Amino acid sequence: MTNKWGGRTSERGQGLVLGLLLGGTGQTKKPGRDGPTDNLLDIDAYIEQARQAERGKIHTIFLADALVTSETAPKPGLEPVTLLSALAARTSRIGLIGSISTSFTEPYNLARQVLSLDHISGGRAGWNLVTSSAGEKNFGKPLPAHDDRYAIAEEFAGVVQALWESWERDAVTYDDSGRQRVDARKVHRIDWSSRHFSVQGPLNVSRSPQDKPILAQAGSSAEGRQLGARIADVIFTTGLTETEPSIEIYRDFKQRASAFGRSPDAIKILPGVAPVIGSTDEEAKRFWRNVIDDIDFEEGRKSLASQFGGVDFEGIDLDAPIPVAELPQTAKVEGRRSRFGVFRDLIESGKVRTVRDLIIYHSSGAGHWFPIGSVENIADQLQDRYERGATDGFNFLAFTLKYELGLTALTDHLIPELQRRGIFHHDYQHETLRQNLGV
DSSP states (O other), rough: OOTTTOOOOSSSOOOOOEEEOOOOOOSSOOTTOOOOOOOOHHHHHHHHHHHHHHHHHHHHHEOOSSSSOOSOOOOOOOHHHEEEEEEHOOOOSSSSEEESSSSSSSSHHHHHHHHHHHHHHHHEEEEEEOSSSGGGGTTTOOOOOOOHHHHHHHHHHHHHHHHHHHTTSSSEETTOOOOOEEGGGGBBBOOOOOOOEEEEOOOOOBBTBBBBBBEEEEOOOOHHHHHHHOOOOOOEEEOOHHHHHHHHHHHHHHHHHHTTTGGOOOOOOOOEEEEEEESSSSHHHHHHHHHHBBBBBHHHHHHHHHHTTTTTOOOOOOTOOOGGGOOOOGGGHHHHHHHHHHHHHHHHSSOOOOOHHHHHHHHHHEEEEEHEEEEHHHHHHHHHHHHSSSSEEEEEEETTTTTTTTTTTIIIIIHHHHHTTTOOOSOHHHSSSHHHTOO
């Protein structure tokens, strides 16, 4: 099928950077409607997803994490670095980025874990820095206020990066017989001392095969944008329904990076997208109806409470208007502030009117953009955002990719169309994640 782009080569240099969030549905689904990859303890399912993503030449897989589970709808899950280490042994080129909180671990432990994964994978590891909005009851200490969490996170990341650099690049050498030699003169203490951390160093893991593991960051609040622009290689943002606000966010991150003396190309902005893909627009709409049919709306009410500042939705009729006046102001929300702001804007604009609408929107893409259509239609929309300067790529969420065609819709249909248009690579060009990302 000929499309309006005519397969032309992109005017932008590198082409799209694509990631894939591995895991289950992300939905509040009806009991008994679980699919084949809803078992979040099934290592074989994760391996198959990772290998399929690698066959599709996706740059990196990404694992989210939470240090709590719902009391009303608990789900088991695997710790990211452990899981990614297993996937590293069963893949060869795709990146491996896992989320770890700066609020509930120590810099030395984190630096060691991620750099170990980097060596195991041959230079394909990354850390997604999160500050957490819950979990304090499991660690016996209070959760710092929103702004304080980001101040701590900046110091934390500084310690981690200093530890990753505590071994010079040629500190470890090998003689002709393969015997390892370490030059102690090239291994250095960091002697870090700041308000929140005191770390002597050096790290007990040598320099990364890619110089340093990739540092990703997922916050889009004002504090999150400032932190990401200063230190991150990759920014995971909320994929907005409208293009113009996405362009504003993209430009803001790039301008902030420039203000810190960084090249705007030194960070890649990857908004989330949860496409519903069919062979035709009509088929995609049918798949979408299946997505909606799978939603457990009563569980959906409960899951909204944590997202919306503790607002109780259980007493509101599903088809009644959302009481906007009862929602907290975005600036007063302590956790996932930018995501809350997205939902509040949708409600205030009238694009999301009822509790049912809100649950559908929240369950389907977790607040991210979820375009519905044929392969060509989805490719048109992705290319339009890319060409208009709204993004460097996309982080695909598997929520809607599980239906009908599953991940195959992405790897065997959408990606070949993006390649045909000249906006996505046909193969990995380098061995390490940093090189493949171009950062």
